[in-house]
Amino acid sequence: MNEFELIARYFQRPTPRALLGVGDDCALLAPRPGMALAVSVDMLVEGRHFFADVDPESLGHKALAVNLSDLAAMGAQPAWCTLALALPRTDEAWLGAFARGFYALADAAGIELVGGDTTRGPLTISIQVAGEVPIGQPLLRSGACAGDEIWVSGELGAAAVAVMARNGELVLNPETLRLCGERLDWPTPRLALGRRLRGLASAALDLSDGLVGDLGHICARSACAAVIAWERVPVHPALAGLPEVVLRQAALAGGDDYELCFTAPVAHHARVVALAQELGLQLSCIGRIEAGEGVTVAGANGDEIALSRTGFDHFAS
Missing domain, CATH: 3.90.650.10 (PurM-like C-terminal domain)
Known part of the structure; x- marks a missing residue:
């Protein structure tokens, strides 16, 4: 299974909310009128963010969950994400379980995978998320006041x-x-x-x-x-x-x-x-x-x- 077969098998699905999803050099996205895009990215590295023997299904869930948590903190509605995945080898059982955990949460949160990258290397997962929040209404870190x-x-x-x-x-x-x-x-x-x-x-x-x-x-x-x-x-x-x-x-x-x-x-x-x-x-x-x-x-x-x-x-x- 080469890189493109891996992507097609485990990470390519319809993306009706995007103008263009997986398959081209870039995804094409358009936020709804009156909405700002809230964008965040997190990286998870084996041995630093998760244990080597972690269940891959839970890892697929957590890799997305920690990014969705950033959108939650801004008051944003999840919309799109990209996934960059470095793998030491292609393991179909591991990939299948990881994808199940990832997509179960993605479906529950209403977020679409619209692109990404794969390569060989130490197990590393990097997910970028984008969500919509009404212009002028995002939750920020800078608004706390004495007495709150x-x-x-x-x-x-x-x-x-x-x-x-x-x-x-x-x-x-x-x-x-x-x-x-x-x-x-x-x-x-x-x-x-x-x-x-x-x-x-x-x-x-x-x-x-x-x-x-x-x-x-x-x-x-x-x-x-x-x-x-x-x-x-x-x-x-x-x-x-x-x-x-x-x-x-x-x-x-x-x-x-x-x-x-x-x-x-x-x-x-x-x-x-x-x-x-x-x-x-x-x-x-x-x-x-x-x-x-x-x-x-x-x-x-x-x-x-x-x-x-x-x-x-x-x-x-």
Whole structure:
């Protein structure tokens, strides 16, 4: 099976929303009137972003999910994507499973694969996504203001604990390992939440590298400070019983959660609570925005909690 047969067999499907999809030198795309294109790209490298023995179906899902999470953070509706895939060899069973995971999520999210590239090399997956968001309505990192509340979706920490366990740093019982592994391998991009936060949130981003580190990007872009109340951070219930130091490191700085963190004016509190009920999604108010700079985590007694690190950095970790 050569490169072009591989593409045709596993990655070429009709793309009715695109003017032109896979098969030419470029795809041709046209956003709807009044819409801006939100574009993002993420790269996943074996041994850096995923373990070598990961299930290829879950990898196909996650490779797309982490990109869709960026669109969710901007309040965008997914439209098109491209896939660049470096493979050490052609393995039909692996490719079939990867494509199943990829397309199951693509179909659920309403996104079309319109192009890409394949080559031989160390296993590397790079996906670029494009979505539509009404002009003037995207969620940005730069809109937080002093007095705003800080919110986070879902529950945090389980994916980071799964990484610790797979690296041999923790020993978990089988059920806890299964639950944490699901959070690591099958993240859920919060697309519906992102779209509903347009006009409601003042700033937003997705949590890929850890709550404290990622929230710091909102603080930097908005020229403000953030105070998180540790007792209000929604730690995944599967982590009950783990040492407090592990819980804090996983939920505050562990990464791989792909939940949304956003700020909203206090006057919008009731609307956010109602949205959580409508979506059937846990939304937790975990702190506030203040004047100043940086992110502080406060314990139950008000004292600052020190962390050994605040998030993942590819060039420092």
